[in-house]
Amino acid sequence: MKHLGRLAALAGLVASLWLVLHDNPGSVLGLMRAAGAGLVLAGLVHVLPMLANARDWQTLIRGANRPSLAGMLQLVWIRESVNSMLPVARIGGEVVAFRLMRRRGLRGSTAAASLVGDMQLTLISQLMFTMVGIGFLFAHAESGTLRIAGDLAWGIVVLTPLLVLFSLVQHASPFERLTRMLNHATSGKLAALVGQSAQIDQAIKLIWRRRGVVLRYLFFWQPVQCIATALEIWVALYFLGVHVSFVEAVVIESLIQAVSSAAFFVPGGLGVQEGGFVLIGGALGLDPATCLALAGARRIRDLLIFVPGLFAWQLAESSGKSHAHLVGAFSSTGTPAASGASDAEKS
Numbered sequence: 001m002k003h004l005g006r007l008a009a010l011a012g013l014v015a016s017l018w019l020v021l022h023d024n025p026g027s028v029l030g031l032m033r034a035a036g037a038g039l040v041l042a043g044l045v046h047v048l049p050m051l052a053n054a055r056d057w058q059t060l061i062r063g064a065n066r067p068s069l070a071g072m073l074q075l076v077w078i079r080e081s082v083n084s085m086l087p088v089a090r091i092g093g094e095v096v097a098f099r100l101m102r103r104r105g106l107r108g109s110t111a112a113a114s115l116v117g118d119m120q121l122t123l124i125s126q127l128m129f130t131m132v133g134i135g136f137l138f139a140h141a142e143s144g145t146l147r148i149a150g151d152l153a154w155g156i157v158v159l160t161p162l163l164v165l166f167s168l169v170q171h172a173s174p175f176e177r178l179t180r181m182l183n184h185a186t187s188g189k190l191a192a193l194v195g196q197s198a199q200i201d202q203a204i205k206l207i208w209r210r211r212g213v214v215l216r217y218l219f220f221w222q223p224v225q226c227i228a229t230a231l232e233i234w235v236a237l238y239f240l241g242v243h244v245s246f247v248e249a250v251v252i253e254s255l256i257q258a259v260s261s262a263a264f265f266v267p268g269g270l271g272v273q274e275g276g277f278v279l280i281g282g283a284l285g286l287d288p289a290t291c292l293a294l295a296g297a298r299r300i301r302d303l304l305i306f307v308p309g310l311f312a313w314q315l316a317e318s319s320g321k322s323h324a325h326l327v328g329a330f331s332s333t334g335t336p337a338a339s340g341a342s343d344a345e346k347s
Contacts, residue, residue: 031240031293038239043301045235048228050076050305056121056221059213060114065105075100078316081309084302090261094119100316108196113203121214125222126257133254136247137283229253236297242290255280273298 032039054072061067067075078100079093086092094115101111208214227250234249259276274295281291 027289028292028296031289032296034241035236035239035293035297039236039297039300040304042232042236042239042297043304045232046229046301046305048231049225050080052221052225052228056217056225057114057118059217059221060117060207061106061110063107063110065107067101067104067106071104074312074316077305077309078313081306082313084306085310096313109199109203112200113207116200116204117207121217122222123261125218125226126254126261128218129222129226129250129254130258133251133258136251226250226254226257229257232298232301233294236294237290240290240293240297242286244284244286248284252277252280252284 051069051073054069054076057076058066058069058072075097079097081093082088082096083090083093088095098108098111098115101114102108230246230250230253233253234244234246237244237249256273256276259280260273274292277291277295277298278288281294282288286294
């Protein structure tokens with residue numbers, strides 16, 4: 001299991017290279033070269049959906065220690081970077097974000113509940129947008145497109161019960177139940193965690209009881225995020241010399257998101273994402289070379305946004321350790337950290 005992510009990444013890389021080599025790599029590279037700096041611009045557009053995600057995630061958090069919008073944007077940036085670039089099965093970013101939120105003074109139950117709630121609501125919104133994309137394919141279908149849309153629809157039918165179960169499971173207090181089972185199996189060694197798990201379950205329930213927040217998340221902030229991400233697709237295609245409607249760009253993005261989510265165990269969706277672009281783009285009349293060039297534009301975005309995000313993560317971790325050492329130094333002298341801060345302000 002330890003090497004599964006690396007093997008998946010290697011297999012995905014081989015699949016990506018095969019797709020490019022199979023479809024005249026000169027054409028793909030020629031399209032990307034002609035687009036030039038336009039693909040860099042398309043990659044930088046990703047800041048907009050990250051900003052929307054930062055805001056919708058922020059609305060799930062209550063309390064005086066709620067991070068600012070800039071702080072939430074940093075957390076989104078780091079979380080996406082870890083999930084996209086490292087073999088962590090799309091969950092490592094949440095673990096890193098939890099650590100950073102705790103270091104910023106957020107209660108553990110509040111931080112964990114916001115992460116779980118964000119994942120639940122994102123999955124529901126992705127399901128809705130995927131259904132819209134499939135509906136568009138059916139409405140504008142030729143014979144080949146109907147087959148593709150039908151396959152995607154069956155995939156949604158299979159996954160829907162699982163997604164609904166995941167979104168509603170908070171009513172069964174899953175964290176407390178699981179911790180109680182583990183505590184029983186370890187003869188009471190995890191007793192201290194039972195109460196914490198119950199707090200997480202309660203915090204998740206409180207998020208879902210704030211119906212106005214949930215509805216705005218699903219029907220305003222998530223659509224804004226999807227539209228902003230589709231803008232990346234539209235801008236990239238424009239500079240690749242292909243003019244599609246913005247609705248078609250939204251359809252491509254919604255279905256690519258579904259494909260990438262299904263292949264969560266493949267780091268960066270290597271190979272899967274490229275194949276998805278060829279399949280979905282082909283259904284909308286795009287030639288394979290353009291689809292692969294579009295997938296290449298997405299990889300340029302990863303290099304521009306997510307590689308620096310990994311460095312930002314390391315900086316955040318190191319600054320958190322430095323802060324902990326500073327607090328420890330004040331404490332070891334018998335002077336409360338708060339008093340030290342007050343003295344510094346007076347001076």
